[in-house]
Amino acid sequence: MPSAAPASHASPSQLPSPPTITLNAREEQLKNLLLEAAKYMDNRDLNQAGDGHSTQPRRDPLVLRWAGGWVRDKLLGITSHDIDTAINSMTGEAFVDGLRDYCDDPANKAKHGLHDDDIGRLHTVPRNPDKSKHLATSTIKLCGLDVDFVNLRKETYADDSRNPEVEFGTAEEDALRRDATINALFYNLNTGKIEDFTGGVADLQAGLIRTPMEPLQTFLDDPLRVLRLVRFASRFGFRIDEAAESVMGDERVLENLKIKISRERIGVELEKMMKDANAVAALRFIDRLGLYHAVFTDPNRSNMPRPELHAWQAAYNCLDFLERNNTPGSIYALLVTSEEARYIAWTLATLTPFEQLPDDPPLRSGRPAPPLLTQAAREGFKAPNKLCSIITAAHTHRLAILKLKDLVKTQGNGVRERDRFGMAIREWDTRGGGGNWRLQVLYALLVDVAERVGGQAVVCGERPESQEMEDVLREWQAFLDHLIDLDVMDAPSIKRLVDGNMLTKALGVRPGRWMGAALDVALAWQLRNPGVTNPSGAIEEVIKKRDELGIN
Structure with missing residues (x-):
């Protein structure tokens, strides 16, 4: 097989300034669909509130953002089929429910050129704090893309708990809780502009992996971020910020990695590293930063x-x-x-x-x-x-x-x-x-x-x-x-010339424990005599060793 080669993408230093994102036809179709669905939900909820039918407090108008890896990859010129959609004032599950209501109208489907197979089944991954999955995520196939929906949030960690308090947050709060600045970028669907609250664009241009917040506390809060930073640095050939590197192997961080993070999640990160084209870079980071014995x-x-x-x-x-x-x-x-x-x-x-x-x-x-x-x-x-x-x-x-x-x-x-x-x-x-x-x-x-x-x-x-x-x-x-x-x-x-039925018939005995060893004797003869298609020689070899094989 050919050697694995790194994914082709633009050099970070070649990013336009200010950076812009050009959507392909599918992404443009998805963007228009989501914005129209959001407008539909805003009007629906406003009318319900005005009619006195809603028991929910009035929320802010919906603002949708594509977040994290999709933005990063688009800026690097890498094709991405997975899009995380961050919502300001509604849970992901509620938004997808409203989206399906919107798409149930044939006129809306026709407006956006949607076919039945353009809208997949909704799948919600529930929160699981014990495995550091702190918020439910709703996923649906739309316009040929895998789209996740989740609300913007902020996380607050207590010293005596491995699970944060999670609540609705602003876009900036959501960016600050992420593992790396290059993963904390947003593309605002409403404005069509990139939002950068943490300096992620500059870090992309510099080829730098850096945490949005102070590194040690970032890693103590969620030690899996240590491995995620290693994965992104090795994948893109970036360097890790010195301040982050200096504490990634801190004993407190490594101890938290053992007790706070499920080993399944560690396995997911490691598998992604080992499947990457630049797997050796990940191992060099793990070696140099002293992470080996924690993994x-x-x-x-x-x-x-x-x-x-x-x-x-x-x-x-x-x-x-x-x-x-x-x-x-x-x-x-x-x-x-x-x-x-x-x-x-x-x-x-x-x-x-x-x-x-x-x-x-x-x-x-x-x-x-x-x-x-x-x-x-x-x-x-x-x-x-x-x-x-x-x-x-x-x-x-x-x-x-x-x-x-x-x-x-x-x-x-x-x-x-x-x-x-x-x-x-x-x-x-x-x-x-x-x-x-x-x-x-x-x-x-x-x-x-x-x-x-x-x-x-x-x-x-x-x-x-x-x-x-x-x-x-x-x-x-x-x-x-x-x-x-x-x-x-x-x-x-190699296909055996001799099987068990042949041996029992030739030897005149019933099958027994001797069978496996006898078949190996026949196969060894076959290996010594390549090209021979008549099994008689192999059978004769077994007969010669009848006593040695314990065949009675």
């Missing part, structure tokens, strides 16, 4: 071991180097074959430091304890079960992968045994690997780089800066080239 941990385990991080940069810089030098037949091209695989690869790179630590003792049941890196993923950022299985398999099979790589390096006995390599690959792929043996090899490579090259290695450009790094990568390329030469890269998908 990659089990917060409920008081004795969770902490790995040393001095060699971590070698692993993530190596993956970045491989990705940027992705060519046909290269390590990256052979091991990372999809966008999902790319995300898993970067997630695995975050966990390489845990390989330096010993495994936990077996559980009381006698089963192995989950590897520390799996615990850090499962509890630290709530990695889903599939990802945790791949992480566990990468740890479990690492030494076996390394052993075969070294066999190729030394050209030792058995290096040309196709069945040895093919059966090993099938083992890695099926035993917890979820069909991801290639990513397990990549993980073993990254750990190998970290262990052998360590903190001295920074790779850049077309070549590694250190001879040690170049030597390690040459070994792994030779290993993969050898697998290609043996024609075992697709070993997991």
